[in-house]
Amino acid sequence: MxxxxxxxxxxxxxxxxxxxxxxxxxxxxxxxxxxxxxxxxxxxxxxxxxxxxxxxxxxxxxxxxxxxxxxxxxxxxxxxxxxxxxxxxxxxxxxxxxxxxxxxxxxxxxxxxKDFIRPLTPQQIADLRKNIKIVNCSNCGGPVDLAKGSACAHCGSPLSMLDMDQAERLVAQLRVADRGSKTVDPALPLALARARAETESAFKGLPGHDPWAREGWSMGLVGAGLTELMRLLKRDS
Known part of the structure; x- marks a missing residue:
């Protein structure tokens, strides 16, 4: 189609x-x-x-x-x-x-x-402003100037990210609800936990830490989080 x-x-x-x-x-x-x-x-x-x-x-x-x-x-x-x-x-x-x-x-x-996304907290927005000036909107791809605000001027979407804590909880719940299914990857919860740690490091701008991949920010915060998660899944497979 x-x-x-x-x-x-x-x-x-x-x-x-x-x-x-x-x-x-x-x-x-x-x-x-x-x-x-x-x-x-x-x-x-x-x-x-x-x-x-x-x-x-x-x-x-x-x-x-x-x-x-x-x-x-x-x-x-x-x-x-x-x-x-x-x-x-x-x-x-x-x-x-x-x-x-x-x-x-x-x-x-x-x-x-499906509850895998949440808006950034004020503290996360403040931490983000210390490291970068512009990030692309995860919804439409438009540029968001962090000096002027924390929402996309084109589509109005607030800056959001992959909610790793919620994703871990949902994965656990879905695995229980779908017990016996071969579609659930047993390595996914561990990869989510590692991706959450990477996300926290990216926002805090820890020395020597490359915030997700170099191209990550261009895909928006949600895309950057998903890219990091998939990288971890491939590394652990």
Whole structure:
């Protein structure tokens, strides 16, 4: 299937769904988006959520500015509607087909929906300002001038990062809920813990510490955290 947003070919991922169903998720690396038919995002097993989390980490790159209002449903060609929603205390958005054929969601918003992302604390923003002046927005890729604020001037998203503490808790919960599934990587909790330590070091600017990878900041803080996590997973494999 071609991506509704950028028209590039999407990569198909077959994942386990509840009640033994297969769930087909289409992933677009160029525009960092996912397409779910119908309500497939709600049918993923806990192990499949972790598998998709890994797939996002392996494909993450600097997001590009885009106009989601122009995208059309790949099934019926109707214009997709911007929809705002909330999971616990986290706001996220996606573009849905008015005829219920599916939804298009950015990597950033999928991670927000699954509680893998949180806004930076005031102390983290202060520590960040000591080390860098500009960081790219994890949502749209636009530059955020830390001297002028801590939110993206283009899309309004506050600076956010991969929440390593929450990710560790979610991984533990998902592993218990999906016990017996082969999709859950037993090394992931350890890699998350190590990535959390790397994240803390990056914000504090410890001597001799290269904040994530050299290209990490260009992908935004969420992308930098995911890149570090995937690097650790590959190193430990």
């Amino acid at each position: 071609d991506c509704p947003r950028c028209r590039q070919a999407m990569e198909v991922h077959m994942l386990d769904g509840h009640l033994g169903r297969d769930v087909e998720v289409d992933l677009c690396e160029p525009c960092q988006s996912l397409w779910f038919d119908g309500k497939e995002n709600l049918q993923l097993t806990p192990g499949s959520i972790l598998e998709l989390f890994r797939a996002i980490g392996e494909h993450v790159r600097k997001p590009e500015l885009r106009d989601g209002e122009l995208v059309k449903c790949p099934r019926c060609k109707a214009g997709l509607r911007r929809t705002k929603d909330m999971q616990r205390n986290t706001r996220f958005e996606y573009f849905r087909c008015p005829n219920d054929h599916g939804r298009l969601t950015a990597f950033f918003d999928f991670l927000k929906e």
